[in-house]
Amino acid sequence: MNQLNKIIETTKETVKKSSSYRPISSLEEDFEKYEKRGFIEAISTRVSKEETAIIAEIKKASPSKGLIRQDFEPKKIAEGYEANGATSLSILTDEPFFQGKLEYLDMVRNTCTLPILRKDFMIDPYQIYETKASGGDCILLIVAALDLAQLKDFSKLAEELNLDVLIEVHSEDELNTALSIDPRLVGINNRDLTTFEVDKNLAIELAKQISKDVIVVSESGISSREDILSSKEEGIHSFLIGESFMREPSPGEALREILL
Numbered sequence: 001m002n003q004l005n006k007i008i009e010t011t012k013e014t015v016k017k018s019s020s021y022r023p024i025s026s027l028e029e030d031f032e033k034y035e036k037r038g039f040i041e042a043i044s045t046r047v048s049k050e051e052t053a054i055i056a057e058i059k060k061a062s063p064s065k066g067l068i069r070q071d072f073e074p075k076k077i078a079e080g081y082e083a084n085g086a087t088s089l090s091i092l093t094d095e096p097f098f099q100g101k102l103e104y105l106d107m108v109r110n111t112c113t114l115p116i117l118r119k120d121f122m123i124d125p126y127q128i129y130e131t132k133a134s135g136g137d138c139i140l141l142i143v144a145a146l147d148l149a150q151l152k153d154f155s156k157l158a159e160e161l162n163l164d165v166l167i168e169v170h171s172e173d174e175l176n177t178a179l180s181i182d183p184r185l186v187g188i189n190n191r192d193l194t195t196f197e198v199d200k201n202l203a204i205e206l207a208k209q210i211s212k213d214v215i216v217v218s219e220s221g222i223s224s225r226e227d228i229l230s231s232k233e234e235g236i237h238s239f240l241i242g243e244s245f246m247r248e249p250s251p252g253e254a255l256r257e258i259l260l
Helices: 003-021 024-028 039-047 074-083 103-109 125-134 148-160 172-179 202-207 225-232 251-259
Strands: 053-058 088-091 116-118 138-142 164-169 185-189 215-219 238-241
Touching: 003 125, 024 125, 039 053, 039 088, 039 164, 039 185, 039 215, 039 238, 053 074, 053 251, 074 088, 074 103, 074 251, 088 103, 103 116, 103 125, 125 138, 125 148, 138 148, 148 164, 148 172, 164 172, 172 185, 185 202, 202 215, 202 225, 225 251
Parallel strands: 053 088, 053 238, 088 116, 116 138, 138 164, 164 185, 185 215, 215 238
Antiparallel strands: none
C-alpha cells in the first residue's frame, strides 16, 4: 500500500471516530460562529493585478519528511505570515501523518484576518461540515484520492456551505477530470503523492492547458524567488508554500524575502 492509500485508510478511521463523537447536527450548531473570508477572492484580487499570491502553510510534519518544525506555534506563525504579505493560509489538521490538530483552524482564525484553507485529505462529507464548524474558509479536494462522483458531490456540498474549493491535480489525466467540473481554483502539485518526487516544471506545463479564467496554484517544491519568477513568466502568479518556510527560524521573514 502506497503512502496515499495509507493516509486515505487512516483518515476513514479518524472520520468514523469523530462522527461518532460529534454528529453533523452538532457541527451545524457552530456554523454561525464564523463569517466567511473569501479564499478565492483574496487570491483573485492579487492575481488579476499579476501580483504574487502566496498561500502560506502552517505544518509541523509530513509523511515524507517526518518532523519539519520542532518549535511549532501556529498563532505566532500565522501572525508572521500576515505581517509579511501572505494572501491566505493553509493549515494541516491531520494528526497521524502531519501532527496537526483541528483546533488550529479556530486558533489561527482568532489570531489573524487571512482566509484559511484546511489542507487535509477530504474523503467524507463529514469533514466538509467539520471544516465549516471549525473556522475554515476553503477545502482541498485531491483528484487522486476521489472519484468523479465524489468530486462533484463534495464541491456542491462545499458551495452549499459557503466554502471555497481548491482542486488538486498531479497529472494531465487528473487535470482533465478536475476541469470537467468547472473549478475556479486548481492547484497543481509538483510532488507526486505516491512517490513524493518533485518536478518543479509540472505546474508550468499543465497550466498551459487551463483557461485564463481558472486560477492556477503551483504547489510543492517552490523555495526561492527564482522559482516564483520563472513561474510568473509562464502566467502562474499563485503559490502554496510550506516546508521551505517551516524550516526557517522565522517563517514570516522567509516569506517576505521570497516576495522581494
